[in-house]
Structures are given as C-alpha cells and as structure tokens.
Amino acid sequence: MIRGLRNIAAGLGFSLLGVFGEGVPDPHESILRSWIEASSHLTRFEAEFRQTRHLKALTQPLVSTGRVWFSAPDQFRWELGDPPQSVAVRSGDTLLILSPRLRRAESYALGGNLTGPGRDLMGLLEGAFPRSIEDWKGRFEITAVSTNQGVLRLDLRPRSPAARKLMPALIVGLDPGSLGLRLTEMVMVDGSRIRSEFGTLRTNAPISPELFRLDVDPTWKRIRNDSTP
C-alpha cells in the first residue's frame, strides 16, 4: 500500500533519475560539449541558492534558501532552510540525509539501486553537474535551447520512460559566458515546479573538509538504506 503512496509522491518530487537512453540530437551537441567541458574544469563549487516550490496543492509558493558545496570527484553538501532543515552530504560512496528538526539521519550506499530521496538527489546532481558526455547523453536529451533574461536555458527530458512518468522535464539555466550553473527547475507530473536559483557562486575555492564529514549525533535516529540486491 505504501508503494502507491510513494508513487504519487514520486510523481511530484521525483527529480533527475539516471537511466539509459539513446543519442543526443545533433543541433545541441556543441552546447552540450561546451557545458561539459566547462564543468570538467570545475573541481570545487560553492553557492547560495533560493528555492521556490510552486506546489499545486498550495495557493502560494513556498520559498526557502540554502547553500551547496561540491568538491570533485565525489563530495558535496546541500543545505536547505535557514537554519538548515534538511542537509544532504555525500562523501565517497555514502550519502547521508539529515533532518535536524526530526533528529533523523538516513544513510544510503551509492553504487547499488538507490531509492527514495537519495536517488532523486543523485539524479539532480548528475543532470546539473555533468562529468561525462556519454553518461549524460544516456540519461537526458536536450529538447530546446533558448536564452531568456541573460540565462542560457536548456530544456531537458529524461530518456527513461519511468523517469519521465514522474518528472517530464528538467530545466537547467546556465551563464551564457562561463556556462556555470544559474538555476534548475524540475517540472513534476502534476504541474508542480521546484526552482532553485543559484547566487554568490565561488568556483574552485578551498572548501573545508569538515563539511563533508559523515558524522551523526549518536542520539539521532539513524536509518540505513544500504541493502543492495
């Protein structure tokens, strides 16, 4: 029964699911290559962002702020809320999602079949921070490229039918000059949108390793999701 609930939930919140697909249309090949080329030089990334959630169930959007840190190849930290209400930390093959208010920590072992928020978060990262053109092309295709208000907008579509079923589109906004990330917008199947606009970007600046530590307060409830088939 909970599966049904999760399906509905996933229909709204499922983000960038990495699955397989076919080739990329030629007209956008050069932009994609340039974007990946620019991303490959990005070894460290730090930004503040403002997230706006236009949910169909609410009459007004929900706005929150947060910060993100990224260190190649496999470390990042994502904080949402001020003070942070949700924190995601990846280091190596482990992803930790913390809910300070609930005093709860969920850990995920990467490399297996990720489920739930861990999978969604990883999908978003893989969509927005491409590292390999072949890998990226296997998961997404560019349906449209446009420029609006000084932002290079890429309309992406997940190649996997399952991913499309939950999130039909993903929009990535890039700086036209540096091709750095400016915004992401996930379009959900019920029409809800989650838009994250990045500001105060710092690239390749030193980041404290403390931010990527996976320490959890022993008094918190810890949930392990490390079973892989």
Next chain:
Amino acid sequence: MKRWVVPLGVLLVVWSLYRLRLDSDPLSLLPAGLPSVATLREHQALFPSARELLITVKAGTPEEASALAEGIAWDLGRRKDLVESTRWDTGFRESIADTVAWAWAQRAPMDLEVLEQRLEAGRIAQELAACRERLATTLDPAEIARLAYDPLGLLDVPGLSGMEAPGRAQADPFSSSDGTFRVVSVAPLNPSMPYREAAVWLGRIRGVVEEARQRIVGNPDGKTVRVAFTGYVAIMAETANGMERDLTSSVTLTLAVICLLFWVTHRSLKPLAWLVVSLLLTFLVTLALGSLVLGELNVISCGFASVMMGLVVDYALVGYQEMRACPGRSLGQIRTAVMPGILWSAATTAGTFLSLHFAGLPGLSELGTLTAMGLVVGAIVTLFWFLPRVAGRGPARVGEGEGLELGEAGVPGPFARWLAVAGTCVLMGFAVGVLALKGWPRIEGASDPLMPRNSASQEAMEELRSELGRTHKTSWLLVRGPDPESVHARFAEAVPGLEDARRTGAVVGFQLPSVIWPLPTHSRTNQATLGRLGGRADEFRSRLLEAGYGSNALHLADSILQRWHRWSGSGEGIPTWPEGVFGRWVAPMTSARDRDGSWIGRGLVETPSNREGFPSLSSGIQIAGWENLGPELLARVVGRVRVLTAAIAIALTLCLWLAFRRWTEVVLGLGALALSFGLLFTVMSLTGATWNLLNLVAIPLILGTSVDSTIHVQLALRRQGGDLRAVWRSTGVALLLCAGANIAGFGSLAWSSNAGLASLDLVCAGGVVCVLVVVLLLLPAWWLVLHRRPKGLSPSPGLQAEANDLTPNGSSGCTNDLTPNAMGQSPGPKPWTMKEDLSPDASEEPKDLSPGATPIPKGLSPASKPSHLYGVWAWWIALQVARRIGRRPLAGVTRLGMRLYMAVRPDRLDLVRENLRPVVGGEASRLRAIAKANGLGFAEKLVDLWRLEAGIRSRVRLAPEAGWHPFREAVASRKGVLLVTVHLGNWELGGPLLADLGVRPLVLSAAEPDSGLTTLRAAARAHHGVDTLVVGSDPFAFVEVIRRLQEGGVVALLLDRPVGSGVESRFFGRPFMASPAAAELARATGARIFPMVVIRDAEGPVARALPEVVYDRSNVADRELRRTFTTRLLATFEEVIREHPEQWFQFVPVWKSGPSGDGVSGP
C-alpha cells in the same frame, strides 16, 4: 457364458473410459504428506490468484503499454462467458481514501487517541505551519507529495510502512518501473478447468486479446508491442497438452517402429495387424482399469502407455517368434512354452513397478500401478488374444546366428565364451573406474523437470519476473487461525524469525499483510473516535484554507472524514475489508477462508536465488514455493530410494528364484541387472546426466526390461539346450525388435517440450541399450560358462537334436521345447534325466548306453521347468498331510485341487485329449470325458503315492494272470530281470509289492528338480525295500545297471516317455519316440523282460503281470532291430491302455509330429 462376457467387458471398458478424468496439476505428482507440498496445495486451493492467467504487455512507451493493458482488461472483463474478473492495476490510487479510512479503523485505539490529540482545535494551526515548513525544506519527494495532499497527516497510518519488505524496492505488481511492461491478471470463470478445456479457453482469450491489440495499437506485425500469456492456466495448459502431445507421438512412433521392424523381419501383415490391435487393446483395458481403480489419472501417469507398450510388445514378439521358430507346434504347445516366461516376466516387472508405491511420489506411484496393471493385462492379452489369432500363420522365417563363433548346434566355442567373460571384466572395470573418478549421477530435487522447456508461457513468466524486479525466489507464507485477530498475532510472531533469517541471509525480504489486515475488535472500539473526527470535517476544511492550501489539498481529507462519519452514523459499521477497487483486490490476495470458517493469511518471502530450501520459522507458520521444493523432495526421494532399492532387490531375487528355481540363474539374472545399471550410471556420469523427479521412473522400467529380458533369455537357453543360434532365432530376435522399438520410441521424446520427459526418455533409451548389450551379448556366455560340459566330451546328441528341431525344415516341431512336466508326476528335467531315457547316444557300443557317458548339464535340459508345486517342501508337506489325515478327505481335497488346475490350465486338458486321441478315437465328447477322468485319476494316483511314501501301504492285489509264474521263475534263476512298464496307473506301488515277493528291485529314476526331493523320494523307496538309481548325474550309473542285471537283479524302467533322443518306434500305429533303454539293456545283458502294470480298479490298486517278452539277443543286435524290438515291447501295453485310458498319465505331447496326430509322417 462367453457370449455375454465379451460385450460386458467392452461395455465396462467404454464406461470406464467415459468416466476417465485426467488431472494435469503438477502438484498431484508430489507427495501430499510433504509440508511444503501440502502448503502449496492449500495455497492453490484457497487463493484464486494462484490459478489466474497473466497477460503481459511490452510496448515501446508507458502510454502504449498502459492503454493496451487497460483495453485488454476492459474487453476481457466484458466477456462474462469466459472471465470472472480482470485487473490491470491495484486500484490503490482510486481507492486511497477508502483504504486509509479503513486502515485507521484497524489500528490500536491508542493510535486513534494520538491522532485525535494532534488534530485538537488548539493544536491544528501549529501542525499546519510545521507542515508548510517541512514542505518547503524536505529533500524527500515522497514527503513533498504526502504533505502537499495530506496536510492533516491522515496518510501517516502507524505501521503502514510495514508492508514494505526491508531493503527491497517496492514493485508495482502490474507494471515495470519504466511503465513499458504491464500485466493484466484474468480470473477464469472456471479456475479448475481441465487442461484440454484450458487450452480451448486460452485460445478464445487470445482471440479477444488480439482484437484489442489490433484496435488499440493498430500494428498488425506487432513489432513494437508484444503480448504473452503466462500464469497457472497458461503454464498448465501448455505443459499438460505438450506432455500429451509428446506421449502420443512417442506411442505412435513406438508403434510405427514396431510395425516397421516387424515387417522387415517377418513380412507378414496379419500378425502385424493383430499385434497392433493387441497393444491398443491392452492400452485401452489398462486405461479403463486405471480409471476404475484410481479414479482421476494424472496426465504424466499416462506416460505408462509408452513404458507398458515397450514391455508388452516383448511378450507378443517372444510368443510369435517362438511360433515362427517351431512351426509344427500347436497353439497350446506354444502357449505352454512361452507362458512361464511371459507370466513370470509380467509378475516380476509388475511387482517392480508396484514397488514404486514406496517411492513417496504419488505421480510415480500412479504410473507404477498403471504400468503394473498394463503388464498383467498385456500378458493375458498376448497369451489368450494375440497368440490364438496369429497361430499357424505363414511359413517359418527365422534369422541366422551370425556374428557368433558357434560350434555344432549353435553352441559357442570356448574362445567366444571367454571373450564374452573378458568383455564383461573390461566393462565392469571401466564402469568402476568412471564412477570412482566422476562419481555417481546426481539426484536433482528441484521441481524444474515438471515444467516445460522452450515454453512460451515459461519465457513470459521469466520476463515478468525480470521486468517486475523479482530476481529472488518467491515463496508463500501461510498463517491460519480461527479469527482475523489470531492470524494477525501469528504474523507478528513470524516477524522475529524472518528478521533473523534476513540477517543470516536465508531471506532477502518479506512482506506480511499485517498493516492491512482486518481487526474487528479494534474497529468496534475505534468507531466512536472515528465518528467524532468525521464530524469535524467542516472545521478541518476551513483551517486548511486559512493555512494557504488549495482545494486539491482538501480532497483526500474530505473523503476520509466522510467515510468515518458515515460508518459511525449509519449503523452499517466498519467493513471487514477496505471498500473500493483496492479492497476488492487486496482481500483475496492476502486472505482466504477455509471450509471450517478459519482464516488464512498470506505473506510473501523472498529467498536468495542461489540458496535452496526454506528458512525455519516458528511452528504453525507454513511456507512453500515451487522454487524451493527441491531440498525437501530430494531428502524424501533419497531416503525412500534406499529402502526401495533394498526392497526391490529382495523382491527381484525372490521372483527370479520362483522363475528359475536355480541359484545360478538367479545370480546371473541379478548380475545382468547390476551390470546394466552399472553401464547406465557410467554413461550418465560421463555425459553429466542427472536423476530427477521424472526420470526416476526409468529405474523400474529398466529393472523391468532387464528382468524381463533375463528371464526370456535364460528360459530360452534352457529350452534350446544352450543353442545360441536357436535362442537367437526364437528369443533374441524378438528382444532385439522390442529394444529397437523402445529405443526409437523413447529416443523420440528426447526433443520433448518437457525437460523431465526428455531426460526420462534419454535415460530409458540408454538403459534399454545397456540392458540389450548385457542380456544378448554377455548373459548367454555367462550362462554357458556356468553350465559348460566337461572337456573332451562331444556336445550332447540331445543338443544336436534340439538344434535340428529348430531348423526351418525341422519336422519335429520343436517338441523338446515343449516338454512340460506331468504335474508332479515326473517333473524332473527331461529328457536327459528321465529315468527311462537310458540311451541318448546312438552308439552301438554298450558302454555308450549310459547317459553318464555324455553327462547332461542340468541347465541344458530342454524340458520346461517343473511345476512350482513339485519341490521338496511342497512334497514334504503333502507327505505330512497324507500321514495325518485319511485317504478319503485327502483324495477329496486333491481332486478339488485338480479340478481347479484343469479350470485354469485348459491347455493341459487339450494336451491330454490329443495324447489320448489315437487310443480312444476322435469322438470329441468321449475324448473330453476321458481327459477329465484322466486328470481326476491322476489326483487319486498322487494320493496313493503320498500315502505310500508317508509309510502307509495300500493293499495291492495281484491279478490272477499267468505272467506271475514265469516272473518268479526268472527271479529265482538269477539271470537278471528287466521289468518294463509305462505311465499307466501307479507304477510306484509295484516296487513295494516286489519287495513283498522277496525281490529287491532297482528303480531307475531321474534327478528331481532339487536334490532334497531326490533324496526324500529315494529314502521313501528304500523304506519299502526298493533301491533307486538316479541316472543322468553319474557317468558310470549305467554300468551299475548292467552289473546289477548281470548279477541276477531286477531292474525296473519306464518305456513311454517321448523324448528327442529316444528311438522312433510305433505305438497305437503312430510314430512314437520311446526309450530304447530296454532294448539296449537286453542286448547288453540278455535279461528276461517282463511287462508289468499297477492300475486301479473299483476295489483299489491291482498289479498285473503281462506275458513275458521272449527274445533272442540276435534280435537286438543292431539299431534297427532294437527299434523294432522297442515297438514290440510297447505293443504289449496297448490293450491294457485301451482298457484304462483314464490312467495313462501323459501330460506332455507324446506323438512325434504333434498331438493332433494328423500330420503323421516318416517311418
């Protein structure tokens, strides 16, 4: 009586076949007593989903797959003539309010109190604010969805997440994760339909599905959309129909090969037609009997047909081949010759198959019973239906004994024999070496062999499992209880054990329906709380709108609250299961009610694919699944196989003993069997073949074939006196034909759609080849080695006579082959050890007169085997009885026994009639009456004989004939007296009578079937002053006879036993094979010869001394003169035999060219 017996039988068969039902459930093949099988059966019976058809749809896009699945479900759902219901999703989304409202009602009352507190008027604003904040910051998309559409947190039912198997992604049972693969489940209108009906039903379903596909997808070539059928109905229909097709084709091919080989060998159409009709008749009668005895038959059990046919054809061909090899014989003679072999073979093989009852597998047991019945029916049909119809058809056409180093009379030379023995050693060494290195063939316990291979439905099932992410083995967990609460408690008890199993790796995951399980006690208690909450619906609505939620967010809460309000106010109460589509789906998926009203809950357990068996759980929790049956079945089968093997070995030894009555032949039979199996195991080991649930059937089959062939070959060796050429012509060709047919028939199933059947038939074909090699190539050589003649002695003339009899132009009609024993009268091996058969050699020299000069090995006796009753124990018991009860009751019982014997062996009476025809004339009614009187007279004779040997002398009167005086005179002169007699009356009573007259006679006797009996009978004679000389075993015995006569002694012998090695005389004007011993002894000693008989008249036994046969020694100087002299001796008995034909006890064919007497030829 016969007029109505046949139509009645036909009616019975037709009626039985009409009511015959075939069961195609693979579970019927497995032992019901096995816990996992019992659980599977229970699961199958109680849960309708276990018998559903699953239609899978694979499309390029989720939309296409979804549209087609929905279309198929819709179209089929309208076909109420075919389908009970269809489903293509769980219906949870449509029924979420129904389900959640119901789920809260089943929770503990304390949970409802917590909910009510959380939704108190003073706290609700705070709750909604927290919810908005969480909505803005959570990273979990599932949480976003839940909080957006369920701001009151009504979806947060305590424990609901327990539905999830730990560590396993939840899969939609109707859809793959990408949505391009969909499943439609179809509940048939008649879920218990038989497999043939299922195939028709499936065909109609396919038609509806195809129409839907054409309409919705519009792609006739179907490249982008693939529809497949699986589930119980599809797999069962495909498996059972495939098996039926395979078995039918196997039987047809076997029949075709039989026909072809028969035609190539015999070129005779009518016998071939009768053979086919006999086999079909056997099949139908057996099927009818099976229907009567067993009721419903499993379709796999019908595989008995090919097994049975392969064995029964042996009987028919052995009988026919015997007939062809000996064209002069009558039907009765042929039947008498082959009946022991066929009946013993049928009994032994049937016993072997019946022993399958102990294998612990009902499928095998049923197949064994059917085959056993088929073998008995086949033996009867062969003897009493087939043989009468092919008797006397066409000229003999016999094969040659090429390929063997055959000496005179087809007996192989020493080199060939030892070559075969050396070959045996090499084969045994090879087998031992291979088995030591590679091990014995493994036994697979898995149920896979019951499933089809290259099966569309099985492939569809594999695809379904793969698409839905079911990569592990799935088993069902069943929990039973008197009410829902107790079942729920049992589920709770199971959890710790399952968690432990998960930690140890025995279980990958599990799903228990605890959270959606009805708890009526909770429902009743919670009704008031739910009613209060439902009554606050308007308040909640206004609070949500105030908090910024849109109407979308209110829908779910409204629906749930409405239901709570309705349940509390309307009096209808809370339903047992959720209302709506999901409730209708989940209730039969997770629960069932038994006939006694108890509740059964169903959970699901996933075990690693590389791990066998079930985790152990607390008692009262049943767990079962097809994929995990293996270890339990294996343990069961292996345990039983050991016991079964021992039981079969004992039973076989007993049966072989009863068939052969000689340990050497029993040992040879067992040796052949062991080597056949050894070779089969070796071949299996070399090829990597394994035993499984189906090919285990091959064991009794090969045992049966081996025993069958062993009995046929060894009895043929006996009948043919070790003449391999004759054995090859009569039995070898038949066995080769049968084996060829079997191999072809079984081989054809190697490509069967069913893996188990294919392996069964490969093993069977291989086993038959191994048996054939051992029985036809090695066994005769072993037999000859164990029964070989002493060095330097020429082959027995008897053997030569045997060989001559078997030649195509032989005019004697193989009479030696047919020499049965006279019902205990003289049942010893004949003719070589017959007491009267003193001169098998045609030599002119006296020293050659002794049969000991050419000692005849016991095993080479061409006589048929003795009556089973004629053994030391039976004889001893008869003597004990005779000693203790009076003559009258003993005679009554014996006469009754004789009447029964004549009823079951009418061929014996036929034979007696034919023997008596030249004596009493051809009037049928008179012949019949005298033959019956003869049988009853023989009973009287037995009684007198038992009483005599038990020490009770009957008074024997001396007839006032003139012969007594010369006899006394001759005895007194001490010049040697030869008393000759025939099988008339009770000649044994004459011995004590002579002793009373002061004479101590020497009776020449044959060795009895066993040495104990010989000793027993000799001792009885000695008790009455009669000496016994057993001829046949001692090469110097005949010298003793001559010495005794030369010393003036009295020697008694019988004249009238017709044997192949006798001298051809004339008796009652007909050619007659008589013993030349009297003439030979007369020539050697000049003894005086007195014919004498002891007959029974109204007053009891009376001894008659017939006139002395006076002769001159020159009248017996050469062979021709001795032949004439023998005829003269015989002629002295003609009158007294005519007077008492009912006492001339001849139960073997006595007339040289057959009992009919019509074909008399020769001098």
